[in-house]
Amino acid sequence: MRRTIDLPFADFPGYRLKLAAGKATNGLSKLLSEFDLRVSEAMILLFIEANPACLQSEIGRALNIANPNLTPILSRLETSELVFRQPIDGRSNGLHLSRNGAPLVKKMHAQMQAYENQILEQLPPHLRDPFNEALEILAS
Amino acid sequence: MRRTIDLPFADFPGYRLKLAAGKATNGLSKLLSEFDLRVSEAMILLFIEANPACLQSEIGRALNIANPNLTPILSRLETSELVFRQPIDGRSNGLHLSRNGAPLVKKMHAQMQAYENQILEQLPPHLRDPFNEALEILAS
DNA sequence: TATTGTTATACTCTATAACTATA
DNA sequence: TATAGTTATAGAGTATAACAATA
Numbered sequence: 001m002r003r004t005i006d007l008p009f010a011d012f013p014g015y016r017l018k019l020a021a022g023k024a025t026n027g028l029s030k031l032l033s034e035f036d037l038r039v040s041e042a043m044i045l046l047f048i049e050a051n052p053a054c055l056q057s058e059i060g061r062a063l064n065i066a067n068p069n070l071t072p073i074l075s076r077l078e079t080s081e082l083v084f085r086q087p088i089d090g091r092s093n094g095l096h097l098s099r100n101g102a103p104l105v106k107k108m109h110a111q112m113q114a115y116e117n118q119i120l121e122q123l124p125p126h127l128r129d130p131f132n133e134a135l136e137i138l139a140s
Numbered sequence: 141m142r143r144t145i146d147l148p149f150a151d152f153p154g155y156r157l158k159l160a161a162g163k164a165t166n167g168l169s170k171l172l173s174e175f176d177l178r179v180s181e182a183m184i185l186l187f188i189e190a191n192p193a194c195l196q197s198e199i200g201r202a203l204n205i206a207n208p209n210l211t212p213i214l215s216r217l218e219t220s221e222l223v224f225r226q227p228i229d230g231r232s233n234g235l236h237l238s239r240n241g242a243p244l245v246k247k248m249h250a251q252m253q254a255y256e257n258q259i260l261e262q263l264p265p266h267l268r269d270p271f272n273e274a275l276e277i278l279a280s
Numbered sequence: 281t282a283t284t285g286t287t288a289t290a291c292t293c294t295a296t297a298a299c300t301a302t303a
Numbered sequence: 304t305a306t307a308g309t310t311a312t313a314g315a316g317t318a319t320a321a322c323a324a325t326a
Contacts, residue, residue, distance in 0.1 A: 005202055006190035008249070009183060012256040013272075014164035019279035021161035024154035038315075043149060050146035057284060062145060066318065071286060091284045091325045109148070116152040123274050130270035132153075134263050139159035180293080197307060206295065211309060231302040231307045 017138070024119055031115055035108050040065070041077060042112065045097070045105045048083060053094035077101075157278070164259055171255055175248050176220075180205070181213060182252065185237070185245045188223060193234030217241075 009015045025039060032042050040063075047059050060070050074095070077083040082101035085093035097105055120128055149155045165179060172182050180203075187199055200210050214235070217223040222241035225233035237245055260268055 005194075005198060006187075007202060008186045008190040009252075012252070013259045013275070014161070014168055014256055015183075016272075016275040016279045017157065017161040017164055020275055021154070021157040023279065024157050028154055040316080043155075046148045047146075050148040054145075055284075058145060062147060065316090067285065068287075068289095068319085069317065089284095089325075091323095093285090112149075112152070116154055119153045119278070122277055127270050127274045127277075130267050131274040132156075134267045134271040134274075135153070135156040135160055137262055137267075138259065139156045139163065178292080195307075205293090207308065208296080208310075208312095209294065229302075229307095231300095233308090 027119075028112070028115060031111060032108070035104065036080075037108070041073060042108060044070075044073060044077065045082065045101070046109060046112070048095050048097055049102070049105050049109065052096055053086070053088075055088075055092050056095065057092075059095070167259075168252070168255060171251055172248070175244065177248070181217060182248060184210075184213060184217065185222065185241070186249060186252070188235050188237055189242070189245050189249065192236055193226070193228075195228075195232050196235065197232075199235070 028039055028042075032039060035042075037045070043063055044059055047062060048054060051058070056070055056074060057067065059065065060067050065073075074083065074085075078085065081098055082104065084096055084098050086096060088094050120131075123131060168179055168182075172179060175182070177185070183203055184199055187202060188194060191198070196210055196214060197207065199205065200207050205213075214223065214225075218225065221238055222244065224236055224238050226236060228234050260271075263271060
């Protein structure tokens with residue numbers, strides 16, 4: 001008989017949030033690996049899709065990514081020809097999806113939306129609104 | 141007037157879970173910095189407190205930490221004299237809180253518990269049970 | 281003076297392969 | 304043959320300081 005193990009933090013809301021978030025992120029990573037994208041890259045692509053001509057600094061503020069960490073990510077997306085930079089003035093560039101990038105992001109967006117819907121559909125219907133309300137409070 | 145920014149993923153449950161989990165973890169990190177501990181170290185200490193003489197491999201399975209990553213963490217906790225290893229047989233050691241470690245962990249445990257209670261108390265009472273139920277489903 | 285963007289650097293967490301020693 | 308533990312290594316996320324160029 002196996003020794004009993006105690007998990008003293010099993011009921012900590014923070015711990016359970018982290019487990020749930022990790023599970024969601026892992027599933028998303030798997031989905032995105034078919035597009036050869038990481039989660040951070042996919043979020044950035046969705047942001048550019050929704051906000052054409054946005055600045056790198058706007059992405060950083062919206063997604064809470066520090067500017068020094070954004071530079072290499074955008075360089076990769078530019079190298080893989082999903083995104084291009086269009087000079088606005090001497091120091092800033094508007095970011096756009098390329099002709100290759102736009103349809104790929106559209107397809108990826110649809111799959112991400114379906115995946116996120118599945119997360120919520122794991123819950124019985126009567127828990128969905130309360131769960132969203134709770135997350136709204138805890139995430140703000 | 142500032143340009144309008146669209147956040148196409150603002151309603152993704154996975155994204156909001158990650159935000160909420162991140163906020164909880166940041167607060168916990170801040171609390172633990174007063175003990176000069178990181179979150180992973182604190183979890184391990186709670187586990188040893190609840191399961192004296194546990195093995196490193198048991199910690200790894202319970203907390204989902206790969207064995208190679210556990211070795212340096214436990215070495216640090218041993219160096220800072222919070223934990224000691226007691227040989228069980230030729231290949232495994234039972235882990236214990238030291239005389240210094242036990243009271244410190246007890247104090248830290250109480251503060252962590254209070255912090256986690258505060259997270260739930262941010263929610264209006266009628267959302268707490270549904271939120272816990274939902275997390276139970278999504279984290280499993 | 282504040283903002284945009286870059287480089288360099290470092291720390292944490294996570295992941296895998298290869299290994300020793302023991303049961 | 305399976306398990307406990309270690310070492311080395313690498314990827315990804317995150318953080319800060321210092322800097323150049325521009326508004």
